[in-house]
Amino acid sequence: MTGRVIVITSGKGGVGKTTTSANIGTALAKEGYKVVLIDTDLGLRNLDLLLGLENRIVYTIVDVIEERCKLKQALVKDKKNPNLSLLAAAQTRDKSAVNAEQLKDICNQLKEKNDFVLVDCPAGIEQGFQNAVAGASEAIVVTTPEMSAIRDADRIIGLLATKEEIESTKLLLNRVRPKLIQSKEMMSVDDVVGILEIPLIGIIPEDTGIITSTNKGEPIVNDENALAGKAYRNVAQRILGEEVPFLDLDEPKGFVAKVKNIFAKLKAKV
Amino acid sequence: MNSSFVENGFIIDLSNTKNTAQLVFELSSIMEHPDVKGKRICLKLGDLDLKQSQLLSIKALIESMEATIAFINTSSEQTEASAKSLGMILSDADNDSEVASYVAEERRDVEVPETVPEIEDVQEEVKTVEIHPEDEYTSQETISTIEGIADTYTEQSAQELKEVIPAEHFANDFERLAESEGLYSHEEASKYILLDTGDVLEEGAEENTTDTKTLPTLYLSQTLRSGQTVNYEGNIFIVGDAHPGSEIIAGGDITIWGILGGIAHAGSNGNISSKVRALKLNAIQLRIAGLYARRNDTLNVPYVQKTDEFTPEEAQIEDGRIVIYKKLRRD
Numbered sequence: 227m228t229g230r231v232i233v234i235t236s237g238k239g240g241v242g243k244t245t246t247s248a249n250i251g252t253a254l255a256k257e258g259y260k261v262v263l264i265d266t267d268l269g270l271r272n273l274d275l276l277l278g279l280e281n282r283i284v285y286t287i288v289d290v291i292e293e294r295c296k297l298k299q300a301l302v303k304d305k306k307n308p309n310l311s312l313l314a315a316a317q318t319r320d321k322s323a324v325n326a327e328q329l330k331d332i333c334n335q336l337k338e339k340n341d342f343v344l345v346d347c348p349a350g351i352e353q354g355f356q357n358a359v360a361g362a363s364e365a366i367v368v369t370t371p372e373m374s375a376i377r378d379a380d381r382i383i384g385l386l387a388t389k390e391e392i393e394s395t396k397l398l399l400n401r402v403r404p405k406l407i408q409s410k411e412m413m414s415v416d417d418v419v420g421i422l423e424i425p426l427i428g429i430i431p432e433d434t435g436i437i438t439s440t441n442k443g444e445p446i447v448n449d450e451n452a453l454a455g456k457a458y459r460n461v462a463q464r465i466l467g468e469e470v471p472f473l474d475l476d477e478p479k480g481f482v483a484k485v486k487n488i489f490a491k492l493k494a495k496v
Numbered sequence: 497m498n499s500s501f502v503e504n505g506f507i508i509d510l511s512n513t514k515n516t517a518q519l520v521f522e523l524s525s526i527m528e529h530p531d532v533k534g535k536r537i538c539l540k541l542g543d544l545d546l547k548q549s550q551l552l553s554i555k556a557l558i559e560s561m562e563a564t565i566a567f568i569n570t571s572s573e574q575t576e577a578s579a580k581s582l583g584m585i586l587s588d589a590d591n592d593s594e595v596a597s598y599v600a601e602e603r604r605d606v607e608v609p610e611t612v613p614e615i616e617d618v619q620e621e622v623k624t625v626e627i628h629p630e631d632e633y634t635s636q637e638t639i640s641t642i643e644g645i646a647d648t649y650t651e652q653s654a655q656e657l658k659e660v661i662p663a664e665h666f667a668n669d670f671e672r673l674a675e676s677e678g679l680y681s682h683e684e685a686s687k688y689i690l691l692d693t694g695d696v697l698e699e700g701a702e703e704n705t706t707d708t709k710t711l712p713t714l715y716l717s718q719t720l721r722s723g724q725t726v727n728y729e730g731n732i733f734i735v736g737d738a739h740p741g742s743e744i745i746a747g748g749d750i751t752i753w754g755i756l757g758g759i760a761h762a763g764s765n766g767n768i769s770s771k772v773r774a775l776k777l778n779a780i781q782l783r784i785a786g787l788y789a790r791r792n793d794t795l796n797v798p799y800v801q802k803t804d805e806f807t808p809e810e811a812q813i814e815d816g817r818i819v820i821y822k823k824l825r826r827d
């Protein structure tokens with residue numbers, strides 16, 4: 227078995243890379259696939275908190291690299307889903323404790339026994355980013371409909387294009403607020419896709435449930451009723467190659483406007 | 497009557513009353529006095545039998561005057577049981593030196609002298625702790641040099657961590673841990689809390705029971721933040737909080753005058769007699785020698801309110817697992 231290694235990156239901090247990693251990973255595991263999440267944000271780790279696994283971490287990725295334990299020992303199994311496991315970052319070290327070759331090696335080992343290896347990338351374009359990208363063959367760029375986030379995403383997409391190993395780069399638009407788009411206060415999905423010119427893989431609405439889910443250590447995809455959870459489940463479906471229409475986040479409008487909207491989104495996807 | 501009470505509390509002696517009606521009458525007439533407001537009251541009830549409901553009414557009467565019951569003195573078994581069921585503190589003698597007596601007329605002269613010797617005792621103790629200007633100077637000097645040491649230790653820690661803890665020191669078997677989940681839980685109303693406990697030392701690691709009193713101690717006066725590590729071969733004493741994400745590794749005991757939120761590893765070289773103490777043990781993981789305990793998943797208390805009242809807690813190894821002792825609250 228050779229699994230897919232997907233890096234989740236953004237350039238800018240705080241746009242939702244870690245939340246996206248946790249949710250897509252959980253959604254794929256719920257579909258029955260074996261998933262490993264790797265937190266490469268050394269020194270500022272968060273992924274364990276979002277999954278509620280902080281109290282289980284004994285060994286980290288640095289322990290694996292410095293050969294204090296075996297790779298298998300450092301994988302922390304999720305509380306609910308045995309298909310999902312986490313390779314945690316070290317909190318007491320910094321990015322220089324790991325190099326790109328070592329991370330690539332870990333990714334290669336993990337993809338042999340798993341369907342998906344999701345790499346949660348740190349913010350920035352320095353060594354942390356270079357490490358995270360090293361082992362991946364696909365990338366998901368997370369951005370929000372704000373100029374600063376889009377500018378950074380554009381820079382990242384440019385950098386990813388120079389990496390031969392990255393075969394596909396998809397866009398995930400996070401924290402979308404349909405009401406603000408309607409009142410022309412926020413850039414629309416089309417505007418963002420128009421600027422970045424890469425295929426869209428998901429639109430996640432702003433959801434206050436994300437805050438509580440983060441604090442509880444319970445990814446929002448486990449909440450059947452949350453809109454953001456549904457949007458993340460759809461992203462997982464699209465990663466698996468299924469055609470899933472984008473959620474209609476707009477307020478109810480006339481029939482003609484709705485049809486136009488669907489066409490616009492289809493166009494954006496192409 | 498006014499001259500007999502001081503500061504914030506006093507004794508009300510109602511042991512001469514014959515029935516509940518008389519007791520309530522006496523008590524309410526005393527409680528009407530403006531000086532009773534906000535005071536802690538020691539209630540002497542003599543041999544009068546009081547039911548729980550009656551005692552509750554008395555408590556309500558006292559609390560309506562914005563005073564509180566500090567403790568109750570009674571010779572009746574029924575009253576004692578009622579008081580216990582209401583969580584009131586019972587006392588044999590008026591042992592609180594702050595409490596001056598406010599006696600119902602007849603008994604006043606008997607009660608007052610009893611408290612006097614105790615107050616004298618306290619004053620004697622205070623004398624021995626008098627601070628001389630020279631002492632103050634030296635103690636400040638010491639603290640500043642210790643803080644210097646602290647910085648260097650935080651920097652060196654990453655290197656030392658590798659040397660002090662060999663990989664095989666912690667047995668790590670997540671399968672087994674997952675199975676044991678729910679086996680240990682937060683035991684309410686008992687004197688100790690059990691955490692989920694991990695595994696024992698692997699073969700070859702040397703357990704020892706060196707007396708931690710013989711080890712040197714590193715004294716730190718600072719807050720440990722996420723990502724900071726302190727590693728020391730002896731005991732570690734920290735005045736301040738250890739935030740989640742920090743790591744403290746000691747060859748001996750770890751004592752924290754504050755909230756322990758990070759990871760603490762006492763007896764890192766196999767000393768199973770080491771202990772971890774803090775005003776509040778909120779550690780995500782506690783490690784002593786080769787054992788480790790992680791916080792129960794059902795205990796969802798990542799943030800501790802600093803305004804909370806803390807009772808000191810101590811973790812140690814008992815019968816092959818980590819057990820936390822918590823001092824019982826008296827209220």
